[in-house]
Amino acid sequence: MAANRRPITLAAAVATAVTLGASALALPALAADGDKAAPPKFELKNGTLDWGLKDSFRKYVAGMAHGTIEATDGAQQAAGNGVFTFTDGTGTYDSGPTHATDVAFKGSVRFVSKIHTFDIKIADVKVHTTGKTGAIRADVTLNGTTQNDIDLAELDLGAVGPGRGDGGAMVFKDIPATLTADGAKAFNGMYAKGEKLDPATLTVTAGAPVTEEPTEKPTEPTKPPKPTVDPTEPTTEPTTEPTDKPTAEPTAKPTSGTEEPADKVVEGSLSWGLKQTFRTYISTGGSVSVAGGAKKVSSGYTFPYAKADVDSDAKKVDASFGGSVRFRYKAHGIDMRFSDLKVRANGSAGTLLVDVRTPTGTKNDVKFAKLDLSKVSYVPKNGVVLFDKVPATLTKAGAQQFVNRGTRPYEPGEKLDPVTLALSSKAGAGLPAGGGEAGGGEAGGTGTTGSGSVGGGGSVGGGSVGGDTGSLASTGASVPSTALLGAAGAAVAAGAAAVFAARRNRGY
Incomplete structure (x- = not known):
């Protein structure tokens, strides 16, 4: 009989890769008997993030807005107005209780439309995960004004298992992504938490342990205070005796839960x-x-x-x-x-x-x-x-x-x-x-x-x-610039018409 399989999260997969030596690692820090040092962090390298932000927004920019989409600084766009690949991802995996991963990528994507008067740039893209959840963060520059490290998308890794890529890399394909509450707030409230975005594919390779110098000397543990109350004794006596009789008579007779059907609607x-x-x-x-x-x-x-x-x-x-x-x-x-x-x-x-x-x-x-x-x-x-x-x-x-x-x-x-x-x-x-x-x-x-x-x-x-x-x-x-913060939301979050919802304070 086949055993039940639970979803493998990103952190669990990285931990497995590290433990099994997927990157030919020897881990004396984990193997030493009696070693009380904090669990080490491990390098993540050669990472890529394939993410299209929002398919409908890309189509809008290249179509009706008569705009341009430019991927630079290490980012690339697939042919046919496809998804973007952010490259050279580096970061860490924490083998401690949090099992947190942090990966930062190179590349930026810029959306420009002279007709609809917007200029949006998405840069400094990062992925952070803890257990089965995570987020995509980025700097969003709208018509010259930048907001840094906005949590744009929430990632759900609960049902995403790792595949094997080149050189022992782990590939997490089609991670569901939704707009976060912080992202909705940052985009002027035009989108709500939970808005569906394009799925993301994350590729990372586990590297060597990261050595860190302690910043403070360990302190002596403090003794726990003695309890002020004996936990075995009740603190208060019950204030009232239970009564057998109900305090009030029911105000209405119970009904059968059904009524006659409305045969005639008026x-x-x-x-x-x-x-x-x-x-x-x-x-x-x-x-x-x-x-x-x-x-x-x-x-x-x-x-x-x-x-x-x-x-x-x-x-x-x-x-x-x-x-x-x-x-x-x-x-x-x-x-x-x-x-x-x-x-x-x-x-x-x-x-x-x-x-x-x-x-x-x-x-x-x-x-x-x-x-x-x-x-x-x-x-x-x-x-x-x-x-x-x-x-x-x-x-x-x-x-x-x-x-x-x-x-x-x-x-x-x-x-x-x-x-x-x-x-x-x-x-x-x-x-x-x-x-x-x-x-x-x-x-x-x-x-x-x-x-x-x-x-x-x-x-x-x-x-x-x-x-x-x-x-x-x-x-x-037509999209005047003043409310294009919403357009940034649309760029990352959810499609088209809402792009205009918060874009203008003036009409054409």
């Missing part, structure tokens, strides 16, 4: 923001208008009830909503209108359907988003069936709506804003407000930057929206 509402970073992108130079009873709220938009069928016993819902929301960004050739929203739910899964109109035409009943209903209840409470903040992800058909010039900037599975659905069998039952109103009619985008990337695998959609100036797909927007 009221309803749907709240959805599409994608917060997309709304923010539009706000940099475009406009949003609502019509047909749809309203702007702080979390996005609400759509008026049209009709619905609910079967709580069968766990099925089929609901339709009126109103529309239209996103326009003339300078970037964007004009997209979403209307006739429908929610079809069956058990733990559901679909959000929409009609999408662009300058190329209208596509009806597009299965735009998958809904995760695993945590919702179909049982009405006070006459209302409520699906609150249901997770939504882009479908293949939804991603296809943003295809432009043969490229698909959004990939299926991209996180969208959550959906809130409320259906009532009683008039005036009190439906959720869906957030405070942000005003109607023509206006800029209503949201602030959100947690979703603008393009986990792609960037903000390049949509089927005609126009030579580009489209959502490549995250186009």
Whole structure:
């Protein structure tokens, strides 16, 4: 019977390589009997880090932004706008309790766009790990202003095992990387902790022990203080005697946990923001208008009830909503209108359907988003069936709506804003407000930057929206320099449209 295997972390693999002499090491410091010296550190050398930062951002810079990407000072970029390799990595592995590794690499990468007025440089890249976790750090220079040693990415080594490279090197391939809380803060809060970045591949070779001179003389150990209280004696007596009777009668009779299904729906509402970073992108130079009873709220938009069928016993819902929301960004050739929203739910899964109109035409009943209903209840409470903040992800058909010039900037599975659905069998039952109103009619985008990337695998959609100036797909927007700290975040963190979310205080 095969034995269960636990994931091997970077530190564990380095320790194994050192112990087994993967680099032809003899380790007298570890072998000496009775040696009480601190566990030694070992050299790490010939390291490389293969990391693309964010694929959608590279595509945006080389595409719609008409910019340049330059890898220098020892860094290299793979052909076809590929990932970057940072070279000549050197550092240490601590064989003590922390098992920490620190590796610094040569090379820098610079992203420049004269049209969108940004100049971003990523340099002095380092990798630090402890156990199964780690971080990628770097200096980020934005339009001449540098922030040093920002933790850009958190690394998860829990399921990454080492492979063998040339000369006995250990290769840790495709380490999952996500944006850190510090990184999100450094990028002006436009991205949230946990944003997915490109995976990283780390290669290191174990070297010789590192000798260090002690900086201070050892001190005599101090005697522990005597306990002031006898641990065997209780410190206090119980203050009250337990009572047999309950202190209060129950205020309400228990219910069976079920109610009659809402056979007839008379009221309803749907709240959805599409994608917060997309709304923010539009706000940099475009406009949003609502019509047909749809309203702007702080979390996005609400759509008026049209009709619905609910079967709580069968766990099925089929609901339709009126109103529309239209996103326009003339300078970037964007004009997209979403209307006739429908929610079809069956058990733990559901679909959000929409009609999408662009300058190329209208596509009806597009299965735009998958809904995760695993945590919702179909049982009405006070006459209302409520699906609150249901997770939504882009479908293949939804991603296809943003295809432009043969490229698909959004990939299926991209996180969208959550959906809130409320259906009532009683008039005036009190439906959720869906957030405070942000005003109607023509206006800029209503949201602030959100947690979703603008393009986990792609960037903000390049949509089927005609126009030579580009489209959502490549995250186009004019980008004045003042808020390009967010662009640095986008450079390292998450894709395209959000790049513009914090870039400008002025319009073009």
